[in-house]
């Protein structure tokens with residue numbers, strides 16, 4: 001049966017869901033975004049493993065300009081002094097059609113908006129009030145417009161406002177006492193790294209990830225630093241904690257830096273309303289240490305879309321159980337990486353490096369640690 005859907009939030013999750021509905025179903029939908037436009041300025045890089053590429057290809061991602069994306073062949077792990085510890089081959093998860101991909105978030109958003117921009121996207125929309133009417137949900141927006149829909153999809157990020165209208169139980173994201181700093185590098189400076197691979201450097205209470213995001217080999221740098229407080233005006237001071245560990249890093253932090261505090265959700269709660277679903281970070285926000293946030297946003301959109309398409313009679317429960325199982329695995333791995341990447345004791349670092357060298361070559365370990373995530 002044809003349904004009417006309201007998607008709240010035009011991030012990766014909401015836009016992917018909209019595209020799937022548009023290309024592969026007869027349902028009617030509108031995406032309501034609180035901002036006045038989509039932020040397509042450069043933005044940070046994202047890594048997409050084959051699980052998400054497989055889904056995105058169903059909506060035409062394979063036609064994206066090849067120059068604007070990159071397929072790194074592996075990850076090189078270094079200590080903070082730029083001494084290589086070991087490397088991981090990413091190509092073993094690739095197929096001819098689906099390859100581990102890095103790109104700028106803006107490139108993905110541009111692609112996702114293309115087909116739905118004029119017809120399905122509404123800007124400057126914030127929910128003011130919701131109520132039930134004749135078995136449907138009536139949403140009133142604060143610009144005095146409204147929509148009567150069969151299904152509401154909350155895709156409004158980790159601080160989901162949609163939840164506050166439909167759920168009594170709060171699920172407040174927790175500050176993880178860590179800060180992300182990012183910039184785009186035009187060259188690798190004095191670092192001894194490959195510009196064609198992902199480089200991950202682990203230091204005391206911090207780690208850096210550098211990877212190419214296009215065929216120009218512009219490099220995305222993200223540095224995660226543990227700190228109890230987030231003070232946006234004090235970023236240089238925080239970054240100094242990293243530079244003190246390796247002066248060669250000074251140059252790469254000389255460019256313009258953007259920073260933000262890292263939050264994640266500790267509980268995964270179901271929707272209490274049969275007509276309301278959450279996807280992406282609104283379902284669960286992960287730490288970025290497995291690079292799966294965008295990937296899981298795409299996967300969650302696909303899972304919900306598939307259940308709606310096959311007219312599953314128990315969509316709410318099926319969706320929640322499926323997503324919960326997946327989110328728990330990803331969350332566990334992201335949290336473990338967050339812990340292991342940041343050891344401050346040199347003895348712990350030596351032990352970690354020893355185990356990493358050993359494990360990274362064990363196919364069975366890599367397949368169960370990453371294969372289960374990448375190949376879903």
Ligand SMILES: Cc1cc2nc3c(=O)[nH]c(=O)nc-3n(C[C@H](O)[C@H](O)[C@H](O)COP(=O)(O)OP(=O)(O)OC[C@H]3O[C@@H](n4cnc5c(N)ncnc54)[C@H](O)[C@@H]3O)c2cc1C
Nearest residue numbers: 009011012013034047156157161280281291292293294295
């Ligand atoms: C440092 C860092 C590095 C990362 N690296 C990676 C990576 O390499 N790979 C990866 O897969 N992921 C990565 N991620 C995570 C990833 O970017 C996010 O998980 C993903 O973008 C979440 O998408 P989303 O659509 O659920 O939410 P969002 O991107 O937050 O989008 C939510 C949208 O909803 C809108 N909105 C908010 N409130 C309302 C409202 N009340 N009404 C209407 N609209 C609203 C917002 O304006 C926004 O457009 C990283 C994250 C960080 C912090």
